Amino acid sequence: MVLSWVKIISFYAGVILLVWSYFDSSIREICVPVAIVSIMLMLVTHLMDQLKVTEAPEEEVVDNSEHLQKYR
Numbered sequence: 516m517v518l519s520w521v522k523i524i525s526f527y528a529g530v531i532l533l534v535w536s537y538f539d540s541s542i543r544e545i546c547v548p549v550a551i552v553s554i555m556l557m558l559v560t561h562l563m564d565q566l567k568v569t570e571a572p573e574e575e576v577v578d579n580s581e582h583l584q585k586y587r
Contacts (some may be wrong), residue, residue, distance in 0.1 A: 518564045522557050529553035 529550045536546035 518560050518567075521560045522564065525553045525557040525560065529557065 532546040532550035532553065536543045536550065
């Protein structure tokens with residue numbers, strides 16, 4: 516859940532900063548590197564979200580020896 520919020524916030528922050536720096540050249544030196552770091556953070560969290568491991572449920576051990584004895 517946290518990775519999803521980080522992904523969303525970093526994506527929109529990167530897009531807003533890139534658009535803002537396109538129209539306002541006085542802050543371009545600050546906004547472009549911050550936007551690049553923000554987009555890189557979004558890509559890393561996306562990769563982490565894809566690689567998150569979930570454990571498989573434990574299989575129950577069923578004693579079926581009586582069933583096997585019928586056919587021997």
